[in-house]
Structure formats: structure tokens, C-alpha cells
Amino acid sequence: MNRDAEATRRRLLRAATEEFAAYGIAGARVDRIAAAAKSNKAQIYHYFGSKDGLFDAVFDAMCRETVDAVPIDPADLPEYAGRLFDSYEARPWVQRLATWYRLERAGTGSLIPVVMESNAAKIKAVAGAQRDGLLPTRFSAEELLGLVLHLSGFWSANTPEFDTRLAGNDTARRRRVVTDAVAVLVAGS
Template structure:
């Protein structure tokens, strides 16, 4: 066995725990999640959760941080084409439906805690700077501040995944292509 095998095994265990916890937290939130179910799904044990993450809250924080990093890496902002950026972000929510669920649980169970996720703060600041620079160059309108404009784009990209089922029932079915088109065209209209 190579010297790197224990490190690989530890990282594989940690990854399995993160993957299992993603599903558990998306389904049940922080309060409703159970570490015994996470451990069983990950083919591990509760002691490993506490070893790697310290607590259930620490595990949620690691899951949320991991999800945010994956999203930032997979969907970089393009301030010169915010409609398509919103479309790609929408696509990522379709491909990874747990993202919006985790974000909702985070808002519900962590609001007002004073805790912030550094990757979210860093990436949001970078995106606001990119939008502000595009506004200074005349590529984007200035009727909204850079932060306001970014917030509107982010919320429009999550429009479909953030609806209650009753809205979808009333609005009727829409194809995946139509849903994406609505997001892209809404952001384009916002910029006109």
C-alpha cells in the first residue's frame, strides 16, 4: 500500500459524507437531517462525521461551502452577457436541484446567525465589481447599482426553481427550453 493510500481513503470517506449529507440536508434541512442516515448512506459511521466536520452544523457548512464552490466554478459570470450568464445559472439549478433547496434551508435556518460563507462573500464581491466595471465601460445600464443589478439577475435565474408547486399548477407546463428562454429574455429586458 502506498503512503498516499490513507490520504486517498480519508478524502474518499470525506467526499462520500459530503455527498450523502447533500441529499439529506436538501430533503430535511439542518434541524431535520439525521447523522445516522448520512453515515449509513455514505457507508461510514457517525464518528467519522464528527471527526471530519465537528458537528452536524459543521457538516452542513461544509456541504454548503462545497456546493457554492462548485457553482462558482461551473458558472462564471460574464458581465458582457448577463442574459446568457443567467441562462447558464438557470441550467445549473435544473441539473442540480438540491442547490436551491440547500439555499432555502440555509436562509431559513441560518438567517440572523451572523455567520457568513466566505466563498459566497468573495464571489459576490467579485461579481459586483465585474458588473460595476461593465457599467463604467457603458456595457450595462446604471439605473440600478451593480449590487442591485446582480441581485436581480441572480433571482431571475432561480425564478423557476424558486416557485411553489401551486404557481406551476396555475401557470401550466413549460418546456425546459421555454423556462430557460424566459430567464434569458427577462434579464435582457432588464438591461434594455
């Protein structure tokens, strides 16, 4: 792929990330994505096949970036959750895309290989830490990982009404709540 084609593809992915984060898959408009990328709709179909294919490429890239940037450390799950929280703070669109994915793709059988592979590796790491006595066994490895992942995204999953109750919490406090909650979770048996 020549440099111009790769640059066009990157612009389309950036524009699509913003569009899908704001409107979801169904609400996103290919013409707005093309205009924002200073491209045309034909390029979207050329590179990605369809609007769904473009969403898949955006979601796959987001997942790969997160997996690469925030590797799991089963010996320190509180800090792992804190680093995930940091990642979500730096890239707020990640949680919005994940929400749209859950809303619009649930039950479709459309599973993303990088997420499946990442989950399997993380579960294996947690299970190994449990076998080695580093983590409690009260919850299965899958359950414990799920709780850690959800606690790391706690702040971005609240309703606006609940957020008003927590309005005084700055970023440092929000991170500390996440890491402290995970520390409590992994402290007991």
C-alpha cells in the first residue's frame, strides 16, 4: 500500500472513530466520515467493504492499542486496573465505542479475535496467580478478571444522574477508588 493510500486509510479510521463513538454503528453516517476524513464514500467501501467493516476495523484497532498499552500484571491487579482507568481517561471514546459495540452487536455472534485472545491470556494469567497463591480463589479466574475490568471502567459506566452525586471526585480520587476497590477484592479469600 503506498503512503497516500495508508494516509487515507488512517484518516478514515480517525474520522470513523469519532463518528462511531458519537452515534454508534446504526447512527453513524458514511458521508460524514468521508467528509471529516477529506475523502469520499467510495474509499470507505474500497478499504473496509461496508460501514460494519469500518466499525470492525475501528474497534479492532482500539482493542489492539489497549491490549498493547495496558498489559495485565496478575501479581498487581489493583495497579493493572489503575492503568486501564488511565487509558480510559486518556481516550474517553474507548468506553463509548465499547458501549455501542455491546448495544448493537450483542447476540450477533460477531466476536473479535484480538479480544478473545486477550481475554484467554488474561484468564490464564489470573488462574496461574491463583494456583500460585498470589490471588484469592473465591471467584473463578474469569469472574475475577471480569470484576477487575468492570471496576476499571466504573466511572465511565455511570448514568449522568449518579455522576452528579460524585461530581467532586477529581481524576486522582477516581483512580484511587478503582485501585482501592480492586485491592479489597483481591485481599480476601
